[in-house]
Amino acid sequence: MFTGLVQSVGTISAIRERGDYKVLTVAAPIADESIELGESIACDGVCLTVTAATPGAFVVEASAESAARTVLGSYRVGARINLERALRVGDRLGGHFVTGHVDAVGKVSSLTTVGGSLELAVDFDPGYDRLVIEKGSIAISGVSLTVNRVRSGWFSVNVIPHTARETTIVDLHEGHALNLEFDLIGKYVLKAQGLRTGGPLTLEKFIESGW
DSSP states (O other), X not given: OBOSOOOEEEEEEEEEEETTEXXXXXXXXXXXXXXXXXXXXXXXXXXXXXXXXXXXXXXXXEOHHHHHHSSGGGOOXXXXXXXXXXXXXXXOOOSOOBOSOOOEEEEEEEEEEETTEEEEEEEOOGGGGGGOOTTOEEEETTEEEEEEEEETTEEEEEEOHHHHHHSGGGGOOTTOEEEEEEOHHHHHHHHHHHHOSXXXXXXXXXXXXXX
């Protein structure tokens, strides 16, 4: 489990294949924080397992499924990625609950300076429309952000200067592919609604259930 608060930006220093897996070596400052083998690190929002660690770098492996469902398959040596170590019990939850399980790949529609901030607009598969709501949370390449405006297959977020500087958002351009993870709570609510046999899930049903 993660929060979407990026702790470091790393650089992919090597990529190799192991069967149908992609093996990534990532150089990053957090590699000097006593990273343990087997721990999870969100790499551009994708939860990956550390299989090796050396001073200044660590190695993670991505399955064919992960590469196919995310932007990992298009990485090249030198690419910069957002990194976050797993949430510890008792840590402050400053972003929102992020699992590191990417739902879809979106593309930058536009990146515009508005005042002192950036407005990032993203195109995505409209099949996910129900999971994107105004003022709701979304993880974009591992960064927890708040949806400002939304329409079918499109949404925009505001990025403050600090977030832009401390993440790879400054590297984005029109057409850039992004990992998207929609809000976990919304996904479970929709799943529960689909499984419910006593009619549609409404506000009244929530109240009847004690919410």
